[in-house]
Amino acid sequence: MPHKGSIQITARTQQFLEEKRNRLDRDRDEQQAVFAAIFNGEKDSSGSSPLEEAHMRVSFINWQIEEIEEILANATIIAEGTYAEPTVVTVGKRVVLHLRKHGVENHERIVVVIDGACDCSREGASVITPESPIGAAILGASVGEERNYESPRGGSNHIVVVSVSCG
Numbered sequence: 001m002p003h004k005g006s007i008q009i010t011a012r013t014q015q016f017l018e019e020k021r022n023r024l025d026r027d028r029d030e031q032q033a034v035f036a037a038i039f040n041g042e043k044d045s046s047g048s049s050p051l052e053e054a055h056m057r058v059s060f061i062n063w064q065i066e067e068i069e070e071i072l073a074n075a076t077i078i079a080e081g082t083y084a085e086p087t088v089v090t091v092g093k094r095v096v097l098h099l100r101k102h103g104v105e106n107h108e109r110i111v112v113v114i115d116g117a118c119d120c121s122r123e124g125a126s127v128i129t130p131e132s133p134i135g136a137a138i139l140g141a142s143v144g145e146e147r148n149y150e151s152p153r154g155g156s157n158h159i160v161v162v163s164v165s166c167g
Helices: 011-039 051-073 132-140
Strands: 005-009 075-078 093-100 106-113 127-128 145-148 156-166
Touching: 005 011, 005 051, 011 051, 011 075, 051 075, 051 132, 093 132, 132 145, 132 156
Parallel strands: 005 075, 106 127
Antiparallel strands: 093 106, 093 156, 145 156
C-alpha cells in the first residue's frame, strides 16, 4: 500500500476521481435496488432472477471505489505541469511497461500515459485513467519497480516500469 503523499495528482485529476467515485456510488445504489427487487421476488423482463449478475456488478463497483479512495487518501495534489522526479510514475507521464499476463512471460511492452481527463491516444501511447487497474498499480512506482494488478476479467498480471518520461 502506498504511503501518504507517495502518489502525486493534479487538482483536475483529483476532481475527476472524486466525480468518478460519486458516479460509482450512485451505480452501487442502483445495483442494491436490484438486490431489493430480487429479494422481493421481482423478476426481470426475461423472467429470470439476475441476483448473480447484480452481485458481480456491486463487487466490481466496490473494488473500483476502494481503488479510487486509496489513491485519493495517498495523494499529494500538485500544480498542473509540475512533476515529481522523472523516474517516478505520476499523472501525465509517459510510461513504458513490460507486461506479463496471467503469469505467462511474453515480453510484451506497452506505452501508457495516465490522465484522468483525456480519452484519447497520445503519440503511440494508450491513455489510461488513474483508477484503471494498471493506472492504480503503477502510480508512484519508480523505474525498475515491479507491480502486480488484478485484471477486471480475473487473473493476476505482473508489470515492470521500464522507463518514465514527461508526457
